[in-house]
Amino acid sequence: MNAEAKQPSPVRPESEPTSAATTVPMWLIAGLLGLLFLGAWYFDARGGWFEAKVYAPYLSLADVQRFQPRTGGPEDVILRGKVLFEQNCALCHNPDGLGKPAQAPPLAGSEWVLAAGVNRLIRIPQLGLSGPIEVKGQVWNLPMAAMGVAYSDDDLAAVLSYIRNAWGNKASIVAGEQVKKVRAELGGRNQPYSPDELKKEAE
């Protein structure tokens, strides 16, 4: 016969189920504690302790910061400058700093880049340049836009530090304060420099 036929008819009194009072077996409690321990260990190892900046595969905030660009010594400044240069400047001046024939002058070995002072150099990306300019004995004539105007003081200083120290160039690091000072001197000026005008500024 089937189970259905054995069920009591609904009109007869019917008893509802009861529950026994047997306790929870020890192995379940031990299993719960064991898995809780494992879970806590797993979270401690990989969870980054609720830090919103930590995403897999990084395991902790320290781990994330290890891979961030540092802002300490001159190497870090140059590294930051390299990133910015390759994003914005390398299109014309080339990643190897040799420029584009008949268009953009080289930066590697350029007397403008390697000048002892950076007073003139800062003004070029800040306002742009127009008119013929002589670099390494060759005359170039393509206007440059004010590529650096949107950079922060520190970023512009980093780019200039990079071009002064890359591809065999060797010159001093540019500080953010120097950029700030030049920008203050320029005031509201927004017209590009010509090379002749630039030569009138102190080096």
Place this chain on the structure above:
Amino acid sequence: MTAIPPTSPLPIDNSCRLPLFTLFGGAAVWLALSSGFGLIATLKFHAPAMFANCASLSYGRAFPAWSHLLVYGFCLPAGLGVGLWLLARLGRVELAQPWLIAVGAKLWHLGVLVGLIGILAGQSTGFEWFELPRAAAVILFLAFLLITMWGFVTYTRRTQASLYPSQWFVLAALLWFPWIFSTATLLLQIFPVRGLVQASVAWWFSGNLINVWLTLAGLASTFYVLPKLTGRPLQSHYLALFAFWTLMLFGTWTGIPAHAALPAWMPTLSGAARVLMLIPALTVGASVILTCRGVKTPCAGGPLCYTKFGAACLVLASVLLAISACPQVSRITDYTWFDHGQNTLRIYGFFAMTMFGAIYHIVPHLVGPDRVCPRWMRINFWFVMPGTLLLALPLVLGGVAQGLKLVDASVPFVAVAKSTLMALRISTLGETMLALGNLIFLFNIVGAIVSYYCSVGKAAYTEATALEPARVKA
């Protein structure tokens, strides 16, 4: 835990009849319809050109229609109906306001229909397990409140003061759904949050819906049907309590997949919670084994069979969930068919089977014992049981194979996609068996309801047209 004297359940059954007919009948219709959409979706893998001119039946709409009808059309009303029955039966009290509950159930089915039309018209939200458009979500929420309110009134009017474990699970489920559903509706549909937060809300909701709500509602039935049919006390009160608290404590964290693009603490915590979900699952397994041990009650494709199979599927699905939380495994199984197979095993294998068992136990009480044919109930079992396994297990295994190929950079993506076809073929077979089984379920339930009302009508007709010998005598 003490023996309680038997009571006559007749008035309780009478009060439950109308709302439960509405909930179960609608659920059976939606389930059969959902299988239809499931079949269309799965056949698309083998015949992509089928219905190619009909946008509403494209895979991107048929598949959400399947999951929408399965969860909101079948699972929620079935779970609610069984829950209300348990509250009335275990509280030894008539259901409060059966008419209003029936109205709420009708409103719920209207919401499901609006959602279905929205999805087929292309208005799906795109969140898995929460595809229904805003209007449908609001209707469903109001309908749930209407039903759940009278559930609580029934609970407070109970004449049996001490609580049985099933009652905790039902009450928790009645509170859980409004909480998660209102949160998801508010944060995803009414005042949508931005960016990745949407994904985390959607994952949190679907994890709570499938891993917590369905388990709460399903276990309420498991813990009632097993002792009821075996005639033994539930083993035990404390095991049920243990499962209850660990399920709610860990289940609510489980939604976020291991490789979600979210801050590392979210998937990590979710993974730990998925492993901890083993504890309630093993507790349920232990409880079922201890309760059924040495019992001679024949299973015979009846409610007991369905419920035992459901509990086994819950344990299996939870083991799969825990395994897939380990980082070495999840890097292979995440975003493959594995997750879908695991969810299918949980929704069909555990929840739907448990609900079939409970409904086949309850409906004879409502319509009279001879109106549900035991043979068709057995045939139904032998369609849905293998159908579930054939649907879910190939997806689980195929998902692992798919994941192993996906992490191998030398295998082209098209080759990976083609290699899943064998698993999909078997799961299409399973889906077909399930669709037939669900049709049999619809036929059984609607048949029982119709035959009940026919007999009521016939009795009323006989009474109205009969001569009145009693009055003549007087």
